[in-house]
Amino acid sequence: MSHSILRIDASLRREGSISRDLTAHIVNRLKGESVKTRDLAEGLPLIDEAWTQANFTPAADRTDEQKQALALSDQLVAEIQSVDTLVIGLPIYNFGVPAALKAWIDHVARAGVTFRYTENGPEGLLSGKRAIVAVASGGTKAGSEIDFASTYIRHVLGFIGITDVEFVTADQMAIDADATLKSAHEQVDRLPLAA
Numbered sequence: 001m002s003h004s005i006l007r008i009d010a011s012l013r014r015e016g017s018i019s020r021d022l023t024a025h026i027v028n029r030l031k032g033e034s035v036k037t038r039d040l041a042e043g044l045p046l047i048d049e050a051w052t053q054a055n056f057t058p059a060a061d062r063t064d065e066q067k068q069a070l071a072l073s074d075q076l077v078a079e080i081q082s083v084d085t086l087v088i089g090l091p092i093y094n095f096g097v098p099a100a101l102k103a104w105i106d107h108v109a110r111a112g113v114t115f116r117y118t119e120n121g122p123e124g125l126l127s128g129k130r131a132i133v134a135v136a137s138g139g140t141k142a143g144s145e146i147d148f149a150s151t152y153i154r155h156v157l158g159f160i161g162i163t164d165v166e167f168v169t170a171d172q173m174a175i176d177a178d179a180t181l182k183s184a185h186e187q188v189d190r191l192p193l194a195a
Contacts, residue, residue, distance in 0.1 A: 004083040005032035010040045010101040011091045011136070018170050018181070019089035022134035025188045026087045026168065030132075036079060040100035045072070047106045055110060073107040077114060085130045086162065092137035092149045092171075105156050114160040124161020131157050131165045132191065134184075138174040142167065166191065 007027050011017040027035055047055075051073070054066035062070070080086065091098060097105075108114055115124050135142045135150050142150050154165050168191070170184035 003030065003032045003085065004034040005030060005036070005085045005087055006079050006083040007035060007037045007087045007089075008040065008101075008104070009037070009089045010098045010104075011089055012041050012098065012100075013091075014041065017089075017091070018136035018173060018184075019091045019134050022136065022168055022170060022184055022188065023087050023089040025185060026132050026134060026191065029188055029191055030085065030087070030193060032085065034083075036083065038076070038079060038104075040098070040104055044100060044103040044107065046103055047073075073110065076104065076107045077110065080108060080114070080126060080129070083129070085132065086157075088131060088133045088153065090133050090135045090149055090153055092135065092140045092142075092147065095140055095146050096148045097152060101153075109156060109160055122159060124159055124163075126161040127163070129162045129164070131162050133165065133167050135167055135169045135171060136173065137171045139172055142169040142171040147171075 005027055007023050009017075009020050009023055011019045014020070050065075050069045054062060054069040055073075057066055090101065093099075111117065114126055115122050117123075133150065133153055140147050140149075150167060157163070157165050168184055168187045170180050173180050
């Protein structure tokens with residue numbers, strides 16, 4: 001059975017990045033037949049008024065300019081739709097997600113495209129996918145009361161329908177880097193190959 005992966009790196013550091021090291025290790029562990037990479041350190045434009053107006057205009061009524069305003073967003077959504085597993089590098093910056101990852105989320109969390117509102121509340125439209133999130137932090141313990149990054153990413157992924165979310169944590173690197181990295185790599189080695 002073929003298995004496709006979308007690797008998303010959000011660390012601004014290309015050299016010496018713990019989250020990038022972990023996403024590479026996870027992708028290697030999963031051995032996907034197809035791996036796409038989206039490097040958010042290259043930057044994404046923030047959504048703006050033109051994007052918002054285009055997004056809330058019915059697809060059949062959009063002007064060419066509106067279609068252009070949503071072109072990147074459409075591409076980012078298509079990348080998720082086309083894969084089985086997302087591998088997301090999540091360095092914790094100031095207790096939250098990096099700005100580039102937030103920009104990516106704003107582009108892909110779209111009413112009527114990746115989620116919809118129903119009489120029973122919102123419903124994610126990207127179900128049946130798996131996400132593995134590699135968390136790296138200097139001093140913020142993953143899952144603690146000051147970690148607003150991993151709880152946020154779990155919520156956002158669930159909101160768009162991805163509820164099978166696993167975390168690999170290299171948290172509190174500033175306290176004991178060697179032990180933390182060893183533990184994180186062991187977590188990767190224990191990941192099930194199939195969801």
